[in-house]
Amino acid sequence: MTPAALAPIPIAAAPARESEPGKVAKVPTRCSTCGLRELCLPCGLAGQAVDRIDDMVYTRRRVKRGEYLYRAGDKFGSIYAVRSGFFKTVQTLEDGREQVTGFQMAGEIMGMDGIGPDAHVLNAIALEDSEVCVIPYSRLESLGGEMHELRRQFHKVMSREIVREHGVMLLLGTMRAEERLAAFLLNLSQRFAARGYSPSEFNLRMTREEIGSHLGLKLETVSRAFSRFQDEGLISVQLKDIRILDVDGLRRAMGQGTR
Amino acid sequence: MTPAALAPIPIAAAPARESEPGKVAKVPTRCSTCGLRELCLPCGLAGQAVDRIDDMVYTRRRVKRGEYLYRAGDKFGSIYAVRSGFFKTVQTLEDGREQVTGFQMAGEIMGMDGIGPDAHVLNAIALEDSEVCVIPYSRLESLGGEMHELRRQFHKVMSREIVREHGVMLLLGTMRAEERLAAFLLNLSQRFAARGYSPSEFNLRMTREEIGSHLGLKLETVSRAFSRFQDEGLISVQLKDIRILDVDGLRRAMGQGTR
DNA sequence: CGGGGATTTGACACATATCAAGAGCGGTGG
DNA sequence: CCACCGCTCTTGATATGTGTCAAATCCCCG
Numbered sequence: 001m002t003p004a005a006l007a008p009i010p011i012a013a014a015p016a017r018e019s020e021p022g023k024v025a026k027v028p029t030r031c032s033t034c035g036l037r038e039l040c041l042p043c044g045l046a047g048q049a050v051d052r053i054d055d056m057v058y059t060r061r062r063v064k065r066g067e068y069l070y071r072a073g074d075k076f077g078s079i080y081a082v083r084s085g086f087f088k089t090v091q092t093l094e095d096g097r098e099q100v101t102g103f104q105m106a107g108e109i110m111g112m113d114g115i116g117p118d119a120h121v122l123n124a125i126a127l128e129d130s131e132v133c134v135i136p137y138s139r140l141e142s143l144g145g146e147m148h149e150l151r152r153q154f155h156k157v158m159s160r161e162i163v164r165e166h167g168v169m170l171l172l173g174t175m176r177a178e179e180r181l182a183a184f185l186l187n188l189s190q191r192f193a194a195r196g197y198s199p200s201e202f203n204l205r206m207t208r209e210e211i212g213s214h215l216g217l218k219l220e221t222v223s224r225a226f227s228r229f230q231d232e233g234l235i236s237v238q239l240k241d242i243r244i245l246d247v248d249g250l251r252r253a254m255g256q257g258t259r
Numbered sequence: 260m261t262p263a264a265l266a267p268i269p270i271a272a273a274p275a276r277e278s279e280p281g282k283v284a285k286v287p288t289r290c291s292t293c294g295l296r297e298l299c300l301p302c303g304l305a306g307q308a309v310d311r312i313d314d315m316v317y318t319r320r321r322v323k324r325g326e327y328l329y330r331a332g333d334k335f336g337s338i339y340a341v342r343s344g345f346f347k348t349v350q351t352l353e354d355g356r357e358q359v360t361g362f363q364m365a366g367e368i369m370g371m372d373g374i375g376p377d378a379h380v381l382n383a384i385a386l387e388d389s390e391v392c393v394i395p396y397s398r399l400e401s402l403g404g405e406m407h408e409l410r411r412q413f414h415k416v417m418s419r420e421i422v423r424e425h426g427v428m429l430l431l432g433t434m435r436a437e438e439r440l441a442a443f444l445l446n447l448s449q450r451f452a453a454r455g456y457s458p459s460e461f462n463l464r465m466t467r468e469e470i471g472s473h474l475g476l477k478l479e480t481v482s483r484a485f486s487r488f489q490d491e492g493l494i495s496v497q498l499k500d501i502r503i504l505d506v507d508g509l510r511r512a513m514g515q516g517t518r
Numbered sequence: 519c520g521g522g523g524a525t526t527t528g529a530c531a532c533a534t535a536t537c538a539a540g541a542g543c544g545g546t547g548g
Numbered sequence: 549c550c551a552c553c554g555c556t557c558t559t560g561a562t563a564t565g566t567g568t569c570a571a572a573t574c575c576c577c578g
Contacts, residue, residue, distance in 0.1 A: 091429050095514050099429040113425065116418035121425060144403075144410060151403060151410065158417045159375035165424040166372065166380060170350050170358040172431035173475035177534070208557065216432035218535055223558055239543075239557070255354050436566070467525065477567055482526055498525070498575075 029057045029133060039107030039194065040081050041135070041157060049149050056143055057081075057133045069110065069124040069132060076114030078136045082106050085130020086205040089122040090213075100214035102164070103127070103188075103206060106195055109157050127205040172216045175254075180215040181225040182254035185235065189244055200247070204240040229253070288316045288392060298366030298453065299340050300394070300416060308408050315402055315409075316340075316392045328369065328383040328391060335373030337395045341365050344389020345464040348381040349472075359473035361423070362386070362447075362465060365454055368416050386464040431475045434513075439474040440484040441513035444494065448503055459506070463499040488512070 031042045032050045042050050060083060063069050069080060072092060087104040101122060104110050114120040115137065144151040171180050193199035204211070208219040208226075215222070229235045234250050236243040244250065290301045291309045301309050319342060322328050328339060331351060346363040360381060363369050373379040374396065403410040430439050452458035463470070467478040467485075474481070488494045493509050495502040503509065 091425050093429065093433075093514075097429070097433045099425075099432045101425050101428055112418055113422050114418070116415040116422060121422050141407070141411060141414075145407060148400070148404060152400060154414075155400075155417070156375040158414070158421070159371055159373070162372050162417070162420055162424065163375055163380050165421065165428065166350050166358075166360050168428055169360055169424065169431060170352065170356070172428060173358045173472070174352075174356045207555090213432070219557080220536085220559085221534060223556095224534095227558070255352075466523095478524090479526080479568085480566060482524095483566095486526070 029060050030054045031057060034083075036081075036083065036107040041109060041153060044153060045149050049147060052147060053143060053150060056139055057135055058139070059134045061132050061134055063126040063130045063132065065126055065128050065130075067126050069126065070114075070120045071123050072120055074114075074120045076111070076118050076120055076137065078134050079109055079111040079114075079140070080124070080132040080134060082108050082110065083131040083133050086127040087124050087130060088127055088206060088210060089124050091122050098213060100206075100210050102168070103214070105191060109161070112158055112161060177215075177217055177221050178225045178228065179254050180217065181211075181222060181229070182250045184211065184215060185242065185244065186247070186250055186254060189247075200244045202242055204242060288319050289313045290316060293342075295340075295342065295366040300368060300412060303412060304408050308406060311406060312402060312409060315398055316394055317398070318393045320391050320393055322385040322389045322391065324385055324387050324389075326385050328385065329373075329379045330382050331379055333373075333379045335370070335377050335379055335396065337393050338368055338370040338373075338399070339383070339391040339393060341367050341369065342390040342392050345386040346383050346389060347386055347465060347469060348383050350381050357472060358475075359465075359469050361427070362473070364450060368420070371417055371420060436474075436476055436480050437484045437487065438513050439476065440470075440481060440488070441509045443470065443474060444501065444503065445506070445509055445513060448506075459503045461501055463501060
């Protein structure tokens with residue numbers, strides 16, 4: 001798998017920051033002036049179209065670290081675009097097993113799993129203090145009726161989510177532990193880069209256990225793989241701080257399946 | 260995971276059959292008279308709406324066993340609804356690794372992964388002589404502009420695909436071999452039932468290797484799990500012919516993760 | 519009727535899980 | 549500001565599930 005398979009969003013942009021205390025910001029929320037425009041739902045929309053979707057987003061919502069943005073079973077009403085911060089989405093089974101289905105960062109869309117069942121299937125939890133744009137589905141729907149481009153763009157976003165999940169399936173189905181972790185790191189690196197951050201030096205917002213849950217591994221295995229990569233000089237790890245020293249080496253580590 | 264997580268399509272209908280030789284059938288292709296209507300894209304559309312989407316499907320296409328419906332890299336142009344037969348979708352890596360991302364049967368939609376990248380990401384291969392309805396994306400798109408319900412329905416179909424893949428991810432990430440196979444069998448059973456076939460007796464169209472690829476297992480492991488289930492009296496296996504003898508037992512086998 | 523692929527089964531190897539212990543870091547309260 | 553406590557992380561020893569390799573049988577297709 002290429003990193004691109006996990007992180008479809010291609011265009012770089014500067015991160016945006018600005019917000020009020022309280023759950024719902026009164027600040028006007030405009031896609032047209034948002035720094036994440038080129039990474040987010042409006043990506044690719046022509047000038048005048050962007051203006052017309054400005055009222056697609058009514059509100060923003062702040063979610064503190066550890067808090068739920070939505071829970072499995074919640075009635076579906078809106079999708080969410082991450083404005084700042086970091087989330088994980090988790091699927092839980094009755095018997096207690098759970099799987100982190102993904103990590104979301106600025107510009108990425110969450111909640112599309114809820115459209116079909118009309119209720120959320122996943123739990124979305126903030127890994128750090130975060131802020132999202134709330135996009136009421138009914139609003140998106142009706143705007144989509146008038147705007148060919150928005151409709152198409154939304155289809156693309158959903159399609160890319162499907163493709164991203166194919167990538168994770170392939171990772172879970174065919175890769176061994178170190179390959180999975182290498183793919184994961186390269187994917188994160190690429191997504192940070194697309195947001196104007198360093199691709200070689202970043203901070204993990206999630207624990208080893210959460211990484212393991214996402215990659216189908218136990219936390220000890222994740223930890224050992226990190227150590228191994230460090231011993232081999234591919235990366236340097238200091239708890240959550242990662243520095244990638246040898247991208248090509250990591251790529252090789254990702255592709256070396258004996259299986 | 261409940262079987263529903265893998266097979267979102269809920270409503271029962273009789274299977275449909277009727278076709279010409281040749282790649283493209285001249286027979287008028289109407290959603291409104293199709294026996295699969297309630298399982299397929301038009302599901303839930305009100306009477307008059309169904310009539311209006313009749314010209315959404317221009318053509319049908321026959322695909323012989325072993326043939327490709329589309330290949331990874333093909334320019335994206337249409338999505339496909341399975342009219343009869345059975346498909347697998349496969350993701351391939353440069354290094355030769357591959358993963359069966361799903362099996363598709365009558366009424367299920369394929370090809371949505373192509374919308375975002377504007378090219379197909381997967382390979383779709385017929386597991387038996389099959390027929391699909393070709394739905395040009397541009398047509399679906401423009402019809403969606405006029406018809407609120409169709410737009411919404413299409414979103415649901417894509418959303419359910421996302422949810423289905425979450426289910427597979429959970430399976431691959433957290434279940435052991437026998438649990439995976441049990442979940443797979445229960446899922447197939449439910450989907451056959453939804454199409455008016457026996458839920459307890461059916462024919463696998465795929466090989467052990469293809470099942471293994473889908474479940475992240477080797478074919479020998481799949482074979483052993485089948486044998487074990489048979490020894491335990493949960494199913495009876497005769498190569499591709501499966502009979503489920505103890506559904507609750509299978510459910511238990513699916514949920515009994517010690518992990 | 520022949521042949522090649524699919525399936526089953528066994529023996530063994532190996533990757534990762536499991537269990538366990540200890541260290542490091544960060545947040546909280548005195 | 550310091551000390552404590554809990555959580556996260558690392559590392560080791562061992563267990564175990566699944567992969568790997570191999571051989572025999574079966575079935576379907578030509």
